Structures are given as structure tokens and as C-alpha cells.
Amino acid sequence: MHLPTVHPRTAFIDYLAEVTDALGIGLESCxxxxxxxxxxxxxxxxxxxxxxxxxxxxxxxxxxxWSAAVEPRPGDPPVVISHLGGNTTPPPDEVVAFLAGLRTxxxxxxx
Numbered sequence: 001m002h003l004p005t006v007h008p009r010t011a012f013i014d015y016l017a018e019v020t021d022a023l024g025i026g027l028e029s030c031x032x033x034x035x036x037x038x039x040x041x042x043x044x045x046x047x048x049x050x051x052x053x054x055x056x057x058x059x060x061x062x063x064x065x066w067s068a069a070v071e072p073r074p075g076d077p078p079v080v081i082s083h084l085g086g087n088t089t090p091p092p093d094e095v096v097a098f099l100a101g102l103r104t105x106x107x108x109x110x111x
Contacts, residue, residue: 022092037062048102068102
């Protein structure tokens, strides 16, 4: 039996769908850049204790994996405040735990 090959982009979109689902949001909060390195941006409604006046986003790229960022002002590029580290595509519950730690300000790491 021949199984169809899943295109890497399709597999990554499926992964993003799992992560956004675990975060309780949908893919509509996410943008994907197919250039090299492939990257993704997930807009969140959260505010973090150390950055109460800034929008928050999760960023992903194929070289570094997940990062958390804040946006100083609308339209400004996001500023990375923490990296998850480890596997670039960890299980979605690990991404959720990373964000939960940032919400309680107990896992902030230097960018």
C-alpha cells in the first residue's frame, strides 16, 4: 500500500492548529511566513505581569522554535522577551505551559 506523502508545510499547519487549539484560540490568530526560515506569529489577547500595557504574541521559527514577544506600540515589530528552548516543535501542552509560566512571571529568561 502506498501512503501519500504529507507536505512539510501541511504538517506544520497541522502542528500550528494543534498548538492554537491547545491555547484555546484558532488558526485565525496565526500568520505563517513560508520564506526561509519558515516562521509563524500567533497573536494573543493576554497581557503579561511585567508588560501590562503591551500586546503579546508567540513567535515560532524553524531555527529557534518558540519565543514570546511583546509589541511596544501598535505597528512596531515584536520584541522577544523569552525563548522556550529545546525541541523546535514541542508538544502543544509544552507551549501552553511556557505561556502559563510567563503569565505568572516565573519563567522569564533573557532573550
